Amino acid sequence: MTDIDVGKNIADRVRRARAALSLTQEAVADRLHVSRSAVSDIEAGKRAVSATELVALADMFGQSLEQLLGLEETRVVDDEFMFRVSSAPVESRPALAAWVGLCEAYAWLEAELGEKRIEDLRPRTEPLDSFEVAAELAEEERSRLGLGPTPAHVLLGVLENRLGVKVFFRDLDEGLSGASVVSSRFGAAILVNGRHSPGRRAFTLAHEYFHLIARGPVVGVGRPGPLHWCDSAPATESKPKVEQLADAFAGRLLMPREPFIERLRWAMSRSGTVDERSIIGVARHFGVSVQAVFVQLAVQKLVPWSLAMDTYRAERVQESIAGAGPEMGLAPERFRRLVLIAYERGIVSRGKVAELLDVGYEDVGDEARRHGGGGADRGLSVTLPD
Numbered sequence: 028m029t030d031i032d033v034g035k036n037i038a039d040r041v042r043r044a045r046a047a048l049s050l051t052q053e054a055v056a057d058r059l060h061v062s063r064s065a066v067s068d069i070e071a072g073k074r075a076v077s078a079t080e081l082v083a084l085a086d087m088f089g090q091s092l093e094q095l096l097g098l099e100e101t102r103v104v105d106d107e108f109m110f111r112v113s114s115a116p117v118e119s120r121p122a123l124a125a126w127v128g129l130c131e132a133y134a135w136l137e138a139e140l141g142e143k144r145i146e147d148l149r150p151r152t153e154p155l156d157s158f159e160v161a162a163e164l165a166e167e168e169r170s171r172l173g174l175g176p177t178p179a180h181v182l183l184g185v186l187e188n189r190l191g192v193k194v195f196f197r198d199l200d201e202g203l204s205g206a207s208v209v210s211s212r213f214g215a216a217i218l219v220n221g222r223h224s225p226g227r228r229a230f231t232l233a234h235e236y237f238h239l240i241a242r243g244p245v246v247g248v249g250r251p252g253p254l255h256w257c258d259s260a261p262a263t264e265s266k267p268k269v270e271q272l273a274d275a276f277a278g279r280l281l282m283p284r285e286p287f288i289e290r291l292r293w294a295m296s297r298s299g300t301v302d303e304r305s306i307i308g309v310a311r312h313f314g315v316s317v318q319a320v321f322v323q324l325a326v327q328k329l330v331p332w333s334l335a336m337d338t339y340r341a342e343r344v345q346e347s348i349a350g351a352g353p354e355m356g357l358a359p360e361r362f363r364r365l366v367l368i369a370y371e372r373g374i375v376s377r378g379k380v381a382e383l384l385d386v387g388y389e390d391v392g393d394e395a396r397r398h399g400g401g402g403a404d405r406g407l408s409v410t411l412p413d
Contacts, residue, residue: 036097038072044088044095045070048120058087058121087121090128091382116258119203123256126195126206126218129362132383133193134213136365139374144191146214150242158326161237161272165279168240176286179229179314180357186217186236187361194359196221196228197385206256207235215239225356226316231257233277241276245269278323282313287323303344307351314355317348367398 045055052066059066059080068074076084085095137143149171151164169178172185186192193216204227206218217235219228238255245268257270266274290312294305301309310317318339325335338344366383369375370391380395381388 035072037095038070040095040097041084041088042070044084044090048088048124050087050117050120054117055084055087059083086125088124090124116202118200119256122197122199122203123206123218123254126197126216127208127210129195129383130193130208130210130213130216133216133362133365136362136369140365140368140372142365144188146191148190148192148215148240150240152243154243155241155245155272158272158275161275162279162284164237164241165276166283168236169280169283174280176283177313178283179226179233179281182229182232182236182281183357183359186232187359191215192217192236192239193362194232195219195362196359198222202258204257205231205235206254207238208254209239209242210253224316225354226310226314226319228356229281229314230277230316230319233280234273236280237273237276241269241272245272274322275326278319278326281315281319282323284327287313287327288329291329303338303347307347311351311354317344363394364398367395370395 056063199220321335321339325332
């Protein structure tokens with residue numbers, strides 16, 4: 028592949044983008060599979076790079092190739108936001124920066140297509156100090172949003188279409204389960220690790236929703252910042268208090284107490300026990316992971332914490348989970364729909380669609396056809412009621 032000469036402007040952009048994420052030259056070199064001195068030479072304009080390396084650099088810095096080359100304006104991210112990103116684990120910083128770029132593209136598409144949603148978040152500003160308060164907040168939100176007895180099956184659509192939250196599922200490093208941000212430029216957004224199981228993604232979605240609406244101080248922790256991210260540590264009682272509260276909120280939101288107990292009663296045998304197969308069935312009913320059900324059993328004091336965790340880790344239970352087959356999961360649709368509408372209207376190019384949807388250039392046509400594009404000139408005239 029032909030190498031590309033790196034002029035001073037591009038070299039400066041690479042250096043500034045790396046510094047903005049507090050990435051070392053060694054970290055960039057590891058991603059590019061080159062030496063640290065090679066990165067130093069790129070930033071000094073002394074070394075040519077391949078097109079593949081330029082694409083990798085753009086992806087690493089959360090920019091489009093056009094932005095890195097100076098052909099498109101680079102959006103400026105809030106200093107406070109970048110400060111938070113720079114304190115995230117090194118391996119997670121590029122993913123967080125790329126996510127912000129997608130959120131800004133999302134907001135631009137909404138404006139271009141006249142599809143902007145008015146956010147209906149109702150942040151809680153009172154101090155949060157107990158699991159009971161977190162559970163009460165979950166019940167209030169479930170009732171307000173009309174999520175019904177199995178909220179996991181409808182939460183994603185409500186967040187996207189009613190609350191105006193920008194939701195993305197992206198394949199992330201295993202250490203990052205999700206993130207959320209409230210931005211003055213593009214509003215509220217949630218990022219979920221798409222590598223995780225559907226049930227785990229649903230829990231992360233609810234967990235991050237807590238961080239969007241719990242804007243008041245958390246006793247013993249302080250007031251939250253504009254950006255939150257959550258690692259993939261297993262559920263334990265040693266998590267930071269704010270993460271325990273978010274887990275309590277997510278568990279109660281997705282498994283409301285009365286429907287949860289009723290489902291357990293339905294699954295219980297005549298001997299008064301619930302076997303692992305039945306618990307897997309409860310998890311599928313609520314659209315959550317099996318682990319989340321065991322945690323909820325302990326949180327609601329239906330079984331001791333140690334017994335719930337030991338049972339979940341038991342070999343027979345893990346084998347039953349593995350043999351139960353894939354879970355049914357949802358995927359965010361609103362951003363994809365806006366991108367494809369913009370493509371059909373000639374607002375964005377085929378290459379931009381491939382970039383934004385993370386698909387191959389040759390697959391864009393199939394994506395548009397699945398969306399239903401290509402027939403605008405043969406549309407059916409519909410008269411809607413006033």
